Amino acid sequence: xxxxxxxxxxxxxxxxxxxxxxxxxxxxxxxxxxxxxxxxxxxxxxxxxxxxxxxxxxxxxxxxxxxxxxxxxxxxxxxxxxxxxxxxxxxxxxxxxxxxxxxxxxxxx
Amino acid sequence: xxxxxxxxxxxxxxxxxxxxxxxxxxxxxxxxxxxxxxxxxxxxxxxxxxxxxxxxxxxxxxxxxxxxxxxxxxxxxxxxxxxxxxxxxxxxxxxxxxxxxxxxxxxxx
DNA sequence: TATATTTACTACGTCAGACATACTACGACA
DNA sequence: TGTCGTAGTATGTCTGACGTAGTAAATATA
Numbered sequence: 001x002x003x004x005x006x007x008x009x010x011x012x013x014x015x016x017x018x019x020x021x022x023x024x025x026x027x028x029x030x031x032x033x034x035x036x037x038x039x040x041x042x043x044x045x046x047x048x049x050x051x052x053x054x055x056x057x058x059x060x061x062x063x064x065x066x067x068x069x070x071x072x073x074x075x076x077x078x079x080x081x082x083x084x085x086x087x088x089x090x091x092x093x094x095x096x097x098x099x100x101x102x103x104x105x106x107x108x109x
Numbered sequence: 110x111x112x113x114x115x116x117x118x119x120x121x122x123x124x125x126x127x128x129x130x131x132x133x134x135x136x137x138x139x140x141x142x143x144x145x146x147x148x149x150x151x152x153x154x155x156x157x158x159x160x161x162x163x164x165x166x167x168x169x170x171x172x173x174x175x176x177x178x179x180x181x182x183x184x185x186x187x188x189x190x191x192x193x194x195x196x197x198x199x200x201x202x203x204x205x206x207x208x209x210x211x212x213x214x215x216x217x218x
Numbered sequence: 219t220a221t222a223t224t225t226a227c228t229a230c231g232t233c234a235g236a237c238a239t240a241c242t243a244c245g246a247c248a
Numbered sequence: 249t250g251t252c253g254t255a256g257t258a259t260g261t262c263t264g265a266c267g268t269a270g271t272a273a274a275t276a277t278a
Contacts, residue, residue, distance in 0.1 A: 002203045004211060006265050007235075011116030012212055013264085019215040029226050039211045049265055051227070056264080074273065076226070093216045094111045100209065102113060102148045103121055106128040107202050115236050116264075122235085138255050158236055160256070165235085183244070185255070 004043055013045060013053050014062070015096075018089040021063065021081040028054065028077070054079055062088050113152050121205075122154060122162050123171070127198040130172065130190040137163065137186070163188055171197050 020026060020034050028050055036044050054077075057063045062085030070076050081089070129135060129143050137159055145153050163186075166172045171194030179185050190198075 002200065002207050004204060004208050005120055007120030008204060008208050009211075010119050010235095010264060011114055012215070016212075016215040019217070027226080029224090032226095038214045042207060043211050046266055047227075048229095048267080052264075052266090072225085072274070074226070090217075091111065093218070095113060095117065096212060096216050098111050098151060099113050099117050102152050103118075103125075103205060105147050106121070106125040107205050108128070108199075109202070119235060119264095136255080138253095155237055156256075157238080157258095161235075161237090183255070 006049075009043065012092070012096075013049060014057060015089060015092040016045075017050070017053055017057070018062065018081055018085055018092075021079060022086070022089070025066075025078040025080040027079065057085065060088075061085070115158075118152065121201070122158060123166055124198060124201040124205075125154075126159070126162055126166070127171065127190055127194055127201075130188060131195070131198070134175075134187045134189040136188065166194065169197075170194070 016035055017031055020031050026034075028047075032045055032047070032050055054063065054065070058065055058079070061082060063079045063081055065077050065079050067075060067077050125144055126140055129140050129147075135143075137156075141154055141156070141159055163172065163174070167174055167188070170191060172188045172190055174186050174188050176184055176186055
């Protein structure tokens with residue numbers, strides 16, 4: 001079966017995460033589930049990939065974090081997208097269009 | 110201006126090169142020019158990226174190399190795609206379809 | 219009640235691919 | 249004479265993904 005390799009999705013993990021933060025803050029486990037569901041199980045992000053993406057994006061100023069006790073009594077780290085993050089996300093969407101156009105020229109159907 | 114980042118194209122450099130080898134053997138400089146032209150200048154592969162891709166793909170059995178003296182009297186290293194390379198290329202094309210479907214869910218237009 | 223599973227992470231280390239920088243060498247051309 | 253185009257090679261660094269492992273609390277199941 002065809003699978004999505006890490007080399008291919010590399011560079012779009014951040015974009016996917018940011019997309020899921022556009023509406024409201026969220027946290028690791030939730031984001032992970034949403035990526036799996038939205039992609040119909042075709043893509044499952046690794047935990048280490050996800051949490052290192054959070055760290056990187058916070059350092060880059062694309063997200064901010066805050067700790068909060070959830071309904072279930074557990075302490076979670078939530079992430080909120082910043083203005084810079086929104087801008088970055090939109091730039092990535094533009095880049096995706098361009099990438100598609102280019103790669104398509106080298107693909108046979 | 111929007112540019113294609115190396116993280117995004119990563120995983121498709123090999124595919125692009127193989128595409129250009131489908132019809133006949135070719136060599137670095139020529140491949141490089143063709144990628145630039147076919148992409149309308151939107152993507153220019155770096156020399157180091159290209160030649161290390163040749164080395165990697167030869168090791169993986171996707172291409173074979175032979176040295177030949179060209180019309181201009183210069184010795185060039187040509188590369189020819191193998192059966193395994195053709196198979197790999199087609200697998201990558203399938204993967205591209207899948208990747209597109211997945212990424213699209215996280216992109217706003 | 220004991221155990222397994224789900225939730226929600228953190229730490230550490232490795233690897234591959236892209237690329238920056240630099241260098242070689244030859245012919246054409248101005 | 250020097251620069252541009254052609255056609256590479258060598259070396260080393262960086263980033264993002266991920267393998268492996270461990271922690272800990274809540275919830276479901278036997």
